[in-house]
Amino acid sequence: MSLFENAQVTTRNSDGVAEAPRFKKADVVRFPGTTEIPAYMHEVYEWAYVNPFNVYLLDRDWVVDTILFGNNGRLVRAFLKEISPGQRVLQSAHVYGDVIPKLATKIGPAGFLDIIDVVPVQADHAREKVKGMDHVRVRIADAADPGDDLYDVVSCFFLLHELPSDKKRAAVDALLDRVGPGGKAVFVDYHNPHRFHPLRWLLAGVFAWLEPFAAEMWQHAITDFAARAGDFRWQTKTFFGGLYQVTVATRS
Template sequence: MTHLQNTPKPPSLHGTATPVSAKNLATRPAGSAAPVVPPYLSDTYHWAYINPRNVRFLDRDLVVSIIFWGNRRRLQKAAFDEISPGMTVLQPACVYGEFSSALARHVGAGGCLDVVDVVPIQIASCRRKLREFSHATARLADSKYPAGKQYDAVCCYFLLHELPEDYKRLVVNALLASVRPGGKVIFVDYHKPHWAHPVKPVTSLIFDNLKPFAKQLWRHEIADFADRSWPLSWKKDTYFGGLFQRVVAIQPE
């Protein structure tokens, strides 16, 4: 396990066109209108998260297991190991398969799980999966805005690699603002694999063609996207030859 400092960021991570306030937090527009689907999602990931036929086909554990090279259970466990039953948890994007229902079961009726996503069809399928859990909800929201509530933990599972650089920074800071003092944000996502990793070439090809923002996680630490003024402690573990990482940012008490 590596412990990271909140290190200074390269200048490329600072510029943005989005209005921001303290600690680089985006300000939610007034009113209660449904969030706009961001252009990177409708332009790049329409086939994966918006097209209803593909959503029906992709939203299953087997597909997730294949995408994660057989590491689905291990990565889910890595995230859940940081979450105790009874915690209040925010999941800032839907995940295909049974991840959210497993997380609802894991936190138990003594805790609560709130899932948000910016795409209506994703929220509709998540609500179906969470039907049996009265302590779990799913609602439409863009995770670049702070949740408006402070959770014990935020579980950010394979969202960051899909976001453009300015969005990564807004989402990371919004999630950090959504945990209570002593709370934590758990990021599980891609990471730069060892140079000799057998799946590095095919992963690189997939990223270049389907996931144009993913290699930013090969070049930057997740901590680089957090505003430097957060007094955080960070820890990091990698999995499967470095292809995946779990990074935990802990707010001081």
């Protein structure tokens, strides 16, 4: 299989001069150096994100809503409020359920949605969800190495808590670097809940069992992961007794 299978379409203008390559809608593009699945995906998340049969079983709205204790709808609404039609948006990973098509629909054909994921089967699922949408591209890439483009909005939806510490820092820095002038990054993720939150200890158990890198979201604000946090204005809104956050970093 070619590394650049379905990668790009080069067109020529009426003078026969090649125009800048454009990407065909929703094709999965494989860039050199970015196709490696990181070790933690196999060691920790193989069952959830790499095994194709499990991905088929889990990629459903009700699964996500159960994991988020019924908060998926309000978190997605808060997330989509940060996006406007016509914007250029980088989505830093595939998300189970219908977030991806909702995001693509909100951006609309006047905008551009660039979806990356580090696992090929996840990119395939994302591509299925945006079939027929000309303004969407799906690529296999690591959030810590998302490419050179600049965007109006860079989105990181429940990805950070799944990354090991050094990868969290690398991804936050790389994603913030992709925010264009006047643009913003939107992080939706876990947050340290109120200490008497009834689900605090249940979730601490789930983290210890299945999500070994998530507890860091309780110990740090997202700004702690950013080397150049001072280049941005940060605003955090919490949900469900502080269990979740929508943090917006606007380039100042």
